[in-house]
Amino acid sequence: MPLPKAELHLHIEGTLEPELAFELAARNGVALPYADTDALREAYRFEDLQSFLNLYYELMAVLRTERDFEDLANAYLARAAAQGVRHAEIFFDPQAHLARGVGMSTVVDGLWRALGDSEARHGISTRLIMCFLRDESAESAMETLEAARPHLDRITGVGLDSAEVGHPPVKFREVYEAAAALGLRRVAHAGEEGPPEYITEALDVLGVERVDHGLRCMEDPALVERLVRDRIPLTLCPLSNVRLRTVDVLADHPLPAMLDAGLLCTVNSDDPAYFGGYAGDNFDAVAGALGLGEERLRELARNSFVASFLEDDEERRARCLAEVDAYTF
Numbered sequence: 001m002p003l004p005k006a007e008l009h010l011h012i013e014g015t016l017e018p019e020l021a022f023e024l025a026a027r028n029g030v031a032l033p034y035a036d037t038d039a040l041r042e043a044y045r046f047e048d049l050q051s052f053l054n055l056y057y058e059l060m061a062v063l064r065t066e067r068d069f070e071d072l073a074n075a076y077l078a079r080a081a082a083q084g085v086r087h088a089e090i091f092f093d094p095q096a097h098l099a100r101g102v103g104m105s106t107v108v109d110g111l112w113r114a115l116g117d118s119e120a121r122h123g124i125s126t127r128l129i130m131c132f133l134r135d136e137s138a139e140s141a142m143e144t145l146e147a148a149r150p151h152l153d154r155i156t157g158v159g160l161d162s163a164e165v166g167h168p169p170v171k172f173r174e175v176y177e178a179a180a181a182l183g184l185r186r187v188a189h190a191g192e193e194g195p196p197e198y199i200t201e202a203l204d205v206l207g208v209e210r211v212d213h214g215l216r217c218m219e220d221p222a223l224v225e226r227l228v229r230d231r232i233p234l235t236l237c238p239l240s241n242v243r244l245r246t247v248d249v250l251a252d253h254p255l256p257a258m259l260d261a262g263l264l265c266t267v268n269s270d271d272p273a274y275f276g277g278y279a280g281d282n283f284d285a286v287a288g289a290l291g292l293g294e295e296r297l298r299e300l301a302r303n304s305f306v307a308s309f310l311e312d313d314e315e316r317r318a319r320c321l322a323e324v325d326a327y328t329f
């Protein structure tokens, strides 16, 4: 049995495996510019975040109907369950779908067909986090929040993703204020490729409760001190960092130094179909490459539930934490 864990940084569109991409392409009559799944996998050699995003957005063309989103989410949940995931807070990118003429209801209702009974079917409780694309305008983000209004009973929070450099958090001040007024939780990608100042800005201007990636905080000791003091969780994605070349090799990943500094780190998969592994694979990879022992792994698993948005179900959080504490490696 794998170590129980929560996954807090997972883009549902990034779980689209080549086999499912081709199946959905055939179902929807969408032509993909790759001969087969092997040819597609060959394209998974990324220079940086942007080179990945180009393929990530291109492949979304196969996602068209509620059933497509349901199948995508069910495939992820089955894989995640097999790797010990007991709770998943799942990002989705509505603007990337709205721009293709796929409506907000198609996306949210489709995802919900899988998430609605995920606890019974897969043993995974779930939350949905709607991300704004930071390389689109602030006006577009606000329109997206408006479009989500009828679905807010199914959306726990908002996030910020896509190309980071040149798109500082301050650009989204108003939409985050509006999201907060609607009672939504707030997170944002910051310090993945962008500078530590973006992390500080996400905290000060957007009021985020959790930072996605946050890797580059290590360049600013005062920021590290603040993140430790305020117990701000970081959702790290080690295999993603290697594939997108923010870290040269896994053995150089700053995770051990971050844990030693007292940061509330979690380990997640980001876009597992593209980066070589799901949540459990990321745990296994850091355990091997960084020599993390059992107590460090247990700490990471505990952190994932502590950092989760389970305030509305403290009983489940306590049950999951008890499972982690009772786990024998």
Ligand SMILES: Nc1ncnc2[nH]cnc12
Binding pocket: 011, 014, 049, 056, 161, 162, 163, 189, 192, 240, 270, 271
């Ligand atoms: N790692 C990542 N960083 C920013 N935006 C993303 N969208 C999907 N994956 C992402």
Ligand SMILES: [Zn+2]
Binding pocket: 009, 011, 161, 189, 212, 270
């Ligand atoms: Zn991400």
